[in-house]
Amino acid sequence: MKFIKIIIIIAIMNGAYMIPSVAQEMKSGADLSFLLGVNIGATTPVPIPGDLNITKYNPKLNPKLGANLGWFFTEHWGIGTGLTVDWKGMNVHTEVTQVHLSVDVPNVGTLTGYVTGRNTTQVTTIYLTQPVYGTYRFNRKWQVKAGVYLAEALHRKFKGDVTDVEIRVESPVSQVRKVSYATLDYSDHARKFDVGLLVGGEFRMNKHVGFYADFTWGFNPYFSTDVPIHFVIRNIYGSVGGNLSALIAGR
Numbered sequence: 335m336k337f338i339k340i341i342i343i344i345a346i347m348n349g350a351y352m353i354p355s356v357a358q359e360m361k362s363g364a365d366l367s368f369l370l371g372v373n374i375g376a377t378t379p380v381p382i383p384g385d386l387n388i389t390k391y392n393p394k395l396n397p398k399l400g401a402n403l404g405w406f407f408t409e410h411w412g413i414g415t416g417l418t419v420d421w422k423g424m425n426v427h428t429e430v431t432q433v434h435l436s437v438d439v440p441n442v443g444t445l446t447g448y449v450t451g452r453n454t455t456q457v458t459t460i461y462l463t464q465p466v467y468g469t470y471r472f473n474r475k476w477q478v479k480a481g482v483y484l485a486e487a488l489h490r491k492f493k494g495d496v497t498d499v500e501i502r503v504e505s506p507v508s509q510v511r512k513v514s515y516a517t518l519d520y521s522d523h524a525r526k527f528d529v530g531l532l533v534g535g536e537f538r539m540n541k542h543v544g545f546y547a548d549f550t551w552g553f554n555p556y557f558s559t560d561v562p563i564h565f566v567i568r569n570i571y572g573s574v575g576g577n578l579s580a581l582i583a584g585r
Contacts, residue, residue, distance in 0.1 A: 362412075365404040369418060369546065371575015373398050376424050377457045377492075377556050379565045387429040396421035398573050404469060412469045414479065419488075422571050423458035430496075436562040437496055437516035445511060446562060451499025457492050459524065459569075461485035465532050478535045483528075483550060490524040492556075493517070523561040528569055529553050541579065548573045 373396040382388070400418025407413075430453045436446040467481025495518065501511045534548030552569035 367577040367579045371398045373571045373573045375571030385431040390427035392425040418463045420461045428453045434564045439516040447501045447503040452497045455494035460489040475538045480533045483532045485528040492520045523557045
């Protein structure tokens with residue numbers, strides 16, 4: 335019994351000794367981490383207009399990879415930046431009602447007007463992204479961040495088709511055309527640059543391995559002003575994944 339008491343006293347003393355040691359490990363310093371994850375979301379208007387009825391949605395698992403570099407100038411507060419390659423895309427099927435589009439009809443040419451019928455859209459955009467953010471570290475395991483991101487498109491695809499539609503063609507005398515199938519391609523109208531809000535958090539299992547979750551909301555409209563679509567579309571995506579720290583100084 336006396337032996338057990340001695341063990342308990344030693345354990346308490348050892349714990350008391352380790353508390354300041356743990357606190358001392360959370361110091362200022364640099365933190366370089368490599369990221370691997372997926373982006374899930376949509377290139378979409380918000381709110382979704384009433385003339386769009388989504389019948390099927392595939393968000394796709396878009397890869398994300400790159401690195402972040404943070405600098406903690408106190409135990410808790412820091413700033414960070416990085417460079418990532420982000421795939422952002424989706425496939426969506428909708429029923430549209432009087433939506434303004436330009437479509438290419440086989441053996442007819444381009445028709446522009448208000449479309450009613452079925453639409454399928456595929457979006458794939460690859461961005462080179464630089465985040466700039468402030469971060470707060472609660473302890474050695476948990477931290478949050480908020481800031482902005484700047485992105486340049488390396489690849490842009492916004493294509494689709496319409497089937498069994500009626501098109502109220504724009505002309506001096508409005509006419510309705512019935513079309514069984516037509517395609518659309520607005521890839522060249524997609525903006526080359528995107529800017530938006532970034533918020534997120536991170537959990538560190540140990541000094542080298544962690545997990546993160548981020549959310550981004552594009553400030554820029556996805557399309558330039560000359561696109562035939564009349565509503566504003568933005569990139570709204572979340573990302574989750576893991577990170578591997580190659581350098582941790584002062585944690």
